[in-house]
Amino acid sequence: DGAAAISECLKKNNTLQELKISENDITSSGLIKIGEALRINTSLQILDVSYNEISDDGVFAFSKSLKINNTLKKLSLSWNSVDRIVVDVTNQSLNMSTKQFGDIGIIVISSLLHCNTNVYKLDISCNKISDVGAAAISE
Numbered sequence: 001d002g003a004a005a006i007s008e009c010l011k012k013n014n015t016l017q018e019l020k021i022s023e024n025d026i027t028s029s030g031l032i033k034i035g036e037a038l039r040i041n042t043s044l045q046i047l048d049v050s051y052n053e054i055s056d057d058g059v060f061a062f063s064k065s066l067k068i069n070n071t072l073k074k075l076s077l078s079w080n081s082v083d084r085i086v087v088d089v090t091n092q093s094l095n096m097s098t099k100q101f102g103d104i105g106i107i108v109i110s111s112l113l114h115c116n117t118n119v120y121k122l123d124i125s126c127n128k129i130s131d132v133g134a135a136a137i138s139e
Contacts (some may be wrong), residue, residue, distance in 0.1 A: 003030025010037035010044065018046040022076070028058025035065030038072060046074045054080040056104045066111040075112065106133035113137075 003026050010016070026034075031054050038044065059077060066072060106129050113122070124137065 001030065002026070003033050006030075007033040007037040010034065010041045014041065014043045017043055019044060020046075020048040021052075022048050023051040026052040026054065028053075028055045028061070030054075031058040032061045035062040038065050038069040041069070042071055045071055047072060048076040050076045050078040050080065052080055056081070059104050059108055063108045063111040066108070067114055072112070075108070077108070102128045103130055103133035103136070107136045110136045110139065114139075 002024065006019075006021065010019075026049055031049060031052075034047075034049070038047075054077060059080075066075075106124065106127070109122075109124070122137075127133075129137075
């Protein structure tokens with residue numbers, strides 16, 4: 001499938017810095033394959049996979065790859081079957097309030113913050129975070 005081909009290219013390409021693959025019917029399994037490539041890729045900084053067919057399970061598995069990758073700085077997962085997520089960790093301040101995030105969205109944000117120690121302010125007020133999400137962000 002297309003996501004598998006993109007994944008293979010990302011494993012070999014260390015010059016591409018921005019990849020926009022929105023509105024392409026990418027599923028959770030496709031996002032997981034891209035995440036596996038990001039464990040190896042050291043150049044991609046911006047990834048836009050908005051308007052696809054990605055669910056919570058795909059985002060959760062993808063977030064594990066983000067714990068290994070330290071070059072991805074901006075991720076857009078908006079308009080999928082998950083919380084609307086656009087995270088820019090190059091800024092020192094993140095305003096993620098009123099985004100309707102649930103625990104999965106917060107786990108993704110937490111994974112990105114582990115890769116970036118420059119963020120000094122984080123606003124996640126007015127979201128749908130349970131004890132699970134709170135525990136993830138506190139780690």
